[in-house]
Amino acid sequence: MGNWNLEGSLLKSNWSYSSLKFLGLSGRKFSREFFNSIGNSSTSFSGELPRSIGNLKSLKHLELSSTSFSGELPSSIGNLKSLEHLELSATNFSGELPSSIGNLESLKHLPLNYCNFIGLIPTSLGKLTHITDLFVSSTSFIGSIPTSLGNLTQIINLVLSNNKFTGVIPASLGNLTKLTYLDLSSNSFSGLLPSSLFNLPNLSTLYLWNNQLVGSLPSHVSGLNLIDISLSSNFLNGTLPSWLFSMPSLETLYLDDNQFVGEIGEFKYNSLKYLDLSYNKLHGSIPRSVSRLVNLTTLFLSSNNLSIMLGSEMFSKLKNLKTLDLSNNSFSINNNAAYALPNLQNLNLAYSNISEFPIFLRLTTNLQSLDLSNNRIYGQVPRWLGDVGMNSLYYVDLRNNLLQGPFPILNSSNLQLIFFSKNNLTGEIPSFICNATYLQVLDLSHNNLSGMIPKCLVNSTSLSVLDLRMNSLHGTIPATFVIRNNFRTINLNGNQLEGPLPQSLVNCKNLEVLDLGNNKINGTFPYWLGSLKKLQVLVIRSNRFQGHIGNPNTKFPFPNLRIIDISNNQFNGLLPITYFEYLKAMMNIDESGVASKYMGENYYQDSLNIMMKGHYIEMERVLTILTSIDFSNNSFRGEMPKIIGRLKSLKGLNFSYNNLIGYIPSSIGNLTNLEWLDLSFNKLSGEIPSQLVDLTSLGVLKLSHNQLTGHIPSGNQFNTFNNDSYTENLGLCGFPLSITCDNHEAKQPPPPPTLQQDENLEHENGFGWQAVSIGYACGTIFGMFVGYLMFKIGKPKCLVRIVKLDSISCLED
Numbered sequence: 001m002g003n004w005n006l007e008g009s010l011l012k013s014n015w016s017y018s019s020l021k022f023l024g025l026s027g028r029k030f031s032r033e034f035f036n037s038i039g040n041s042s043t044s045f046s047g048e049l050p051r052s053i054g055n056l057k058s059l060k061h062l063e064l065s066s067t068s069f070s071g072e073l074p075s076s077i078g079n080l081k082s083l084e085h086l087e088l089s090a091t092n093f094s095g096e097l098p099s100s101i102g103n104l105e106s107l108k109h110l111p112l113n114y115c116n117f118i119g120l121i122p123t124s125l126g127k128l129t130h131i132t133d134l135f136v137s138s139t140s141f142i143g144s145i146p147t148s149l150g151n152l153t154q155i156i157n158l159v160l161s162n163n164k165f166t167g168v169i170p171a172s173l174g175n176l177t178k179l180t181y182l183d184l185s186s187n188s189f190s191g192l193l194p195s196s197l198f199n200l201p202n203l204s205t206l207y208l209w210n211n212q213l214v215g216s217l218p219s220h221v222s223g224l225n226l227i228d229i230s231l232s233s234n235f236l237n238g239t240l241p242s243w244l245f246s247m248p249s250l251e252t253l254y255l256d257d258n259q260f261v262g263e264i265g266e267f268k269y270n271s272l273k274y275l276d277l278s279y280n281k282l283h284g285s286i287p288r289s290v291s292r293l294v295n296l297t298t299l300f301l302s303s304n305n306l307s308i309m310l311g312s313e314m315f316s317k318l319k320n321l322k323t324l325d326l327s328n329n330s331f332s333i334n335n336n337a338a339y340a341l342p343n344l345q346n347l348n349l350a351y352s353n354i355s356e357f358p359i360f361l362r363l364t365t366n367l368q369s370l371d372l373s374n375n376r377i378y379g380q381v382p383r384w385l386g387d388v389g390m391n392s393l394y395y396v397d398l399r400n401n402l403l404q405g406p407f408p409i410l411n412s413s414n415l416q417l418i419f420f421s422k423n424n425l426t427g428e429i430p431s432f433i434c435n436a437t438y439l440q441v442l443d444l445s446h447n448n449l450s451g452m453i454p455k456c457l458v459n460s461t462s463l464s465v466l467d468l469r470m471n472s473l474h475g476t477i478p479a480t481f482v483i484r485n486n487f488r489t490i491n492l493n494g495n496q497l498e499g500p501l502p503q504s505l506v507n508c509k510n511l512e513v514l515d516l517g518n519n520k521i522n523g524t525f526p527y528w529l530g531s532l533k534k535l536q537v538l539v540i541r542s543n544r545f546q547g548h549i550g551n552p553n554t555k556f557p558f559p560n561l562r563i564i565d566i567s568n569n570q571f572n573g574l575l576p577i578t579y580f581e582y583l584k585a586m587m588n589i590d591e592s593g594v595a596s597k598y599m600g601e602n603y604y605q606d607s608l609n610i611m612m613k614g615h616y617i618e619m620e621r622v623l624t625i626l627t628s629i630d631f632s633n634n635s636f637r638g639e640m641p642k643i644i645g646r647l648k649s650l651k652g653l654n655f656s657y658n659n660l661i662g663y664i665p666s667s668i669g670n671l672t673n674l675e676w677l678d679l680s681f682n683k684l685s686g687e688i689p690s691q692l693v694d695l696t697s698l699g700v701l702k703l704s705h706n707q708l709t710g711h712i713p714s715g716n717q718f719n720t721f722n723n724d725s726y727t728e729n730l731g732l733c734g735f736p737l738s739i740t741c742d743n744h745e746a747k748q749p750p751p752p753p754t755l756q757q758d759e760n761l762e763h764e765n766g767f768g769w770q771a772v773s774i775g776y777a778c779g780t781i782f783g784m785f786v787g788y789l790m791f792k793i794g795k796p797k798c799l800v801r802i803v804k805l806d807s808i809s810c811l812e813d
Helices: 006-012 032-039 051-055 075-079 099-103 123-127 147-151 171-175 195-199 288-292 359-363 383-387 431-435 503-507 527-531 642-646 666-670 690-694 743-747 755-765 769-792 796-812
Strands: 022-024 061-063 085-087 109-111 133-135 140-143 157-159 164-167 181-183 188-192 205-207 212-216 228-230 235-238 252-254 259-262 274-276 281-285 298-300 305-310 323-325 330-333 346-348 369-371 395-397 402-406 417-419 424-428 441-443 448-450 465-467 474-476 489-491 496-500 513-515 520-523 537-539 544-548 563-565 570-574 608-612 615-619 628-630 635-639 652-654 659-662 676-678 683-686 700-702 707-711 731-733
Touching: 051 075, 075 099, 099 123, 123 147, 147 171, 171 195, 359 383, 503 527, 537 608, 563 608, 608 628, 608 652, 642 666, 666 690
Parallel strands: 022 061, 061 085, 085 109, 109 133, 133 157, 140 164, 157 181, 164 188, 181 205, 188 212, 205 228, 212 235, 228 252, 235 259, 252 274, 259 281, 274 298, 281 305, 298 323, 305 330, 323 346, 346 369, 369 395, 395 417, 402 424, 417 441, 424 448, 441 465, 465 489, 474 496, 489 513, 496 520, 513 537, 520 544, 537 563, 544 570, 563 628, 570 635, 628 652, 635 659, 652 676, 659 683, 676 700, 683 707, 707 731
Antiparallel strands: 608 615
16 A cells, blocks of 8 residues: 555545445554544544444454554444454553454454453353454453353364463363364463363364463373474373374474373374473483484473483484483483484583583584583593584583583684583683683682683673682782673682772673672772662672771762672771661562572572671572671771661671670661671670560571670560670670569669768778878869869860879879
8 A cells, every 4th residue: 555644545535434344553543533434423532442433334354453542442343243353462452351242243363462451251252153263362361261162163273372361271172173273371270181172183283381280191082183282381290191102293292390200102203393301200211212203303301310321322313403401310321322413502411410521522513502510520621522513602511510620622702601610620711711702601610720810801891790709810800891891790709819909890880799708809998889880799808908988979879789798808987877878779678579589690690608697608599689788897986877777678787896886776676677687796885775676587696795784675586596695795684694684773773871881891991081081182182283284274185194193193192
């Protein structure tokens, strides 16, 4: 039609709209005048589809997808008895789907994908006996599938995926004998799997993955025309029936993430291309008939109890195999077998207890990803590994093995993800790393690498994760972090790095984790890091930082900081109260729905060594709700700020081993998420605030070695703490200490002594009234003299000096 004005042409024409057969409005906006003209109606148009649409009695094709119509779909839509195709995908209609839609007796195609309809699917859909295609995907429909859908005997494609449907799958769907494509995936269907679905004579695709189906697969089926079966991520159990291995047309079989047991049967066909039986409870060996599957491109058998001989002849015939995942099984390797998998692109043998590199890798020239992590591979990495996938390898994971010797040379120009952590590699970081221009993650942590950090790493614009912790690297951190870099995590903890922290770190605008702990870095507090809006973790503990922490130089410093550890340095001065005012991420965190979310990316998850409840703990994964402050082992002085009580999401607070004075703020009682509190080895005084009893999540409390007094609060968690929480506070009393509190005597002042008591007191102390009289006279004369000097001189320092001298002379007299 070109770019003609649809609305204008329709309005100017002399067509009879009542005989209109095709109306396509997809992606367009129309005026009130247009819709008034359609139905000769005075209906006002305000974004809703007017009821006058029902006047187009001859309409056969109505497309409304991706329009701006809103409101409810008018029930008058049911008047379109001649309608064969109704396209409602990606519309903004709301409310329930009108039951009148069941009156469209001629309807054949009904796409409802990505709509905003809510409520139940109307049972009247069962009246659409001529329908061949029903697509209801990614909507907000709820409830069960009406059994009336079993009346749609002409239907060929039925898609109800990615909704909120519940209940059982109705057995009446077994009546749909013309059905070729059935997709009920990503819902919450429960109950047994209807065996009738496997007896549909024309069904070629069956997708039921990601539901809550239980029970076993039927032992006998008659519908053997299935091509694609996906029952992944359910609770199906029992053994795998023999018909699964005898279906001549089957190309895709996904049964992963269930609870199937027993052995894998012998394959009697060779049509299979994709096989996934991973994350089940299968045992035994891989059947030799796997060698029949010459068309197989993907084989997933990971996380079972299979016994696998890697290198046996059964794999030698799988020339088309591109992805092989046998991880988390029991392995043995036959490196004497000479065969190759020339098209292999992805190999995963992690957690397989292997002790050497599979020799068939030498001839795998197209490899893209290699995962041999968490095994017992010992010794040096063979040189030939560097040539594997020379132009294609982008992911290599050898972490947590027993590798020794120098870091291997990898010749692939496409490297993006390198994981060699937790080995015994030595020597320097090799120069080939600088040639990996696409490198995103470099994890060489927990090795024995030495030398300096290559400057090219901080000059990278592609690197997102640099994890070099727990090595023996020395020298300074390279000073030139380039503008527009992509760093998200920098972890250099546990090396021998020294010198100042480079201020070019402010160029790392995407930085979320910075861990530089346990080095020899010096200088003052890096206040300029406060401008990094995405920074969540800052660890600089156990270095040589010193001096005061002044006021921030940015307007809202550290807005997303959740973990800060500056312990074991030489900071002094007052606690930086101003910074506490801006720690927004520690003030209010809604923990609902995020408890299982961890920091990191798809391939790399952040881990931290953090002081938690009095012990350093290596956290392999860090929950995004974890928040803690550790300022311990410094020389901070002054009082604790009341504003600490605003940090309501705080899990841990450690101010121990400083010189803090004053009272414990009662506002700490607001920190209801607090799990550990350590204020020990300070000079805090006063009573323990009773508000701390409200901290029902508190598991560790350390208040020892202070100057606290009064009664220890009781109730809730305070009934669980032992003496160690309060030692060396001579003024404390009450449980769990052996010192009891006598509240009555504490409130009453001691009575004045009698004359006899006075005399006894004189003898006991060695002072009589004579000595007191002499002291009184001496004090009077000295006081008059000091007053005269104050009047004449007015210098307190001189006064102090004179007081000391005259006090001594008076005692000598």
